[in-house]
Amino acid sequence: MTEEIIKCKTRVQKHGEVFTPKRIVNKMLDIPEIKEACENLTTTFLEPAAGEGAFLVAILERKLKIVSGKYNNDLVQYENYSLLALTTLYGIELLEDNAQTCVMNMFQKYYDHYKEQIEYHNGDMKQKVLESAKKIISLNIGNGNFLTRKAVDGASLVFSDWKPINLRKTTKNIKVQRTEYTLDEIYENTQKENGKALRQPKNEPEQIDIFSFLDEELETQEDEKEMQYIPVKIIDVYKEEMEEV
Ligand SMILES: C[S@@+](CC[C@H](N)C(=O)[O-])C[C@H]1O[C@@H](n2cnc3c(N)ncnc32)[C@H](O)[C@@H]1O
Numbered sequence: 001m002t003e004e005i006i007k008c009k010t011r012v013q014k015h016g017e018v019f020t021p022k023r024i025v026n027k028m029l030d031i032p033e034i035k036e037a038c039e040n041l042t043t044t045f046l047e048p049a050a051g052e053g054a055f056l057v058a059i060l061e062r063k064l065k066i067v068s069g070k071y072n073n074d075l076v077q078y079e080n081y082s083l084l085a086l087t088t089l090y091g092i093e094l095l096e097d098n099a100q101t102c103v104m105n106m107f108q109k110y111y112d113h114y115k116e117q118i119e120y121h122n123g124d125m126k127q128k129v130l131e132s133a134k135k136i137i138s139l140n141i142g143n144g145n146f147l148t149r150k151a152v153d154g155a156s157l158v159f160s161d162w163k164p165i166n167l168r169k170t171t172k173n174i175k176v177q178r179t180e181y182t183l184d185e186i187y188e189n190t191q192k193e194n195g196k197a198l199r200q201p202k203n204e205p206e207q208i209d210i211f212s213f214l215d216e217e218l219e220t221q222e223d224e225k226e227m228q229y230i231p232v233k234i235i236d237v238y239k240e241e242m243e244e245v
Pocket of ligand 1: 016019050095
């Protein structure tokens with residue numbers, strides 16, 4: 001199958017959109033220092049013009065090979081360390097369709113490797129592992145402009161740091177602490193309290209209150225609720241559990 005590296009002339013002119021062929025990606029990742037970094041589970045990568053994920057997917061593939069070789073005594077160990085590998089891959093992409101394809105391509109790569117291990121261990125796929133993989137990938141791939149550091153809606157690009165807690169060689173069930181940073185804060189090397197959340201909790205029941213115009217002051221206080229993520233098992237990150245500070 002031939003690889004499409006260009007979608008159309010206008011996109012090339014407007015956005016410099018030319019995808020890197022797999023063969024070139026792999027040549028670049030084979031540069032000794034980069035190869036070593038790809039084989040280190042906790043080394044973090046940020047691809048600032050991610051496209052459809054040519055580099056991120058290839059790095060994920062390399063990391064997952066390390067997981068299946070070294071952290072694969074049983075399915076639980078594979079699930080935990082493969083999710084840990086996912087937490088280290090970040091991307092930014094300006095065009096929405098590319099950003100979505102990038103997320104899908106990364107998830108497909110994760111899924112294919114997980115399926116292989118399910119067959120190898122004769123086990124069952126866990127929905128919570130797949131949900132956590134989806135959550136990590138979709139939070140780590142930002143749809144925005146790397147140069148202005150803004151998302152497409154003009155808000156700051158926000159990324160989550162997924163810090164493993166007390167990770168040792170013998171750890172099987174990994175716990176992580178999620179903390180959110182804007183891209184500006186990452187550049188400024190801002191130090192934050194563990195768990196700090198920039199987003200508001202979701203899934204809160206929306207109340208229709210006909211007297212709400214009287215409660216404006218109350219509502220403002222409500223909006224400014226300070227939240228933090230609580231440390232959770234890596235296979236449970238999809239729940240996005242938070243508490244009020
Ligand atoms: C040359 S392509 C490379 C894509 C991918 N890295 C690859 O190697 O296949 C550049 C990509 O960057 C995106 N892009 C252009 N300007 C950008 C910006 N300011 N911030 C984020 N992404 C941008 C384009 O939409 C395009 O997908």
